[in-house]
Amino acid sequence: MTNNERNDFREVTVQVREGDSLKVTRREQMEALREKEKRDFRRAEGGNFTFTDMQPIQKLTEEVDTVQLGYLFVLQTFIDYDTNILVIGRDKRPMTKKDMQAALNVGRKVFWEFMKTMELYSVVIEDTEGRFVINDAYVFRGRQGNRKRVVKAYDMGVRKVYEVVRSKKKVKQLGYVVKTLPYLHMKNNVVAANPFEEDDTKIQAFSKAELAELLGVQEKAVYRLIREMHFEGEYVFVSIQRGKSLFFMVNPSIACRGEIDDSIRSLFKVKAKK
DSSP states (O other): OOHHHHHTOOOOOOOOOTTOOOOOOOHHHHHHHHHHHHHHHHHHHHOOEEEEEHHHHHHHHHHSOHHHHHHHHHHGGGBOTTTOBBEETTTTEEOOHHHHHHHHTOOHHHHHHHHHHHHHTTSEEEOTTSOEEEOTTTEEOSOOTTOOSEEEEEHHHHHHHHHHHHHTTOTHHHHHHHHHGGGBOTTTOBBBSOTTOOOGGGOOBOOHHHHHHHHTSOHHHHHHHHHHOEETTEESEEEEEETTEEEEEEOTTTEESSOOOHHHHGGGTOOOOO
């Protein structure tokens, strides 16, 4: 036993009444418990979430209209935990096409064009009982299993952002968020070319030009997007200037790959002094 290990022990005298019990918890256990409580609180605060598999979704983001990506992002918040069937209400009634159209709050023509695309890519499938299911190769709930390249999208966050962008007739902005999903870094939600890199010094964050290319917009539109996209006092994107380098992060209350530190989450709530 080393001196440091000996110093971890202290002689303590405790008086306990007959019939009472005493539980001793090490400092490391207490800290681990606090961290778990923080994670549980964030999950409860964020609500339910879906997993998006990055390999098939990346192909979708490259080929499907950006507005339709936004619609899919919203629709996936309605999938059932056990079956991936699209459901609605406390009784989890299977959604009809009318229910889906109402949930997206779009016109009939827009909805039918969206569904045509989803069926073409086998994202939304109608089963033998006439129920609509989102293909779990793209999105699913429940256990992650061996599927490591997934990103969590929080139902409440996605729906709140949708309310804002739909009211402004800018659903495409939510589609831009979907385009970033395959590139969210597991530690900090930075949009990066190597999202699984564990060495912070080797993270290859997207530049403004690279992010603009990913989203399919001009560079000046990136700043406008960061400035305009917000919901309930939080921003969807933030840009961080470090020396001559500029990198971008996505609000983890909407989507994230791993457990994101509270100090990073606070960045999306900070406002400049007026």
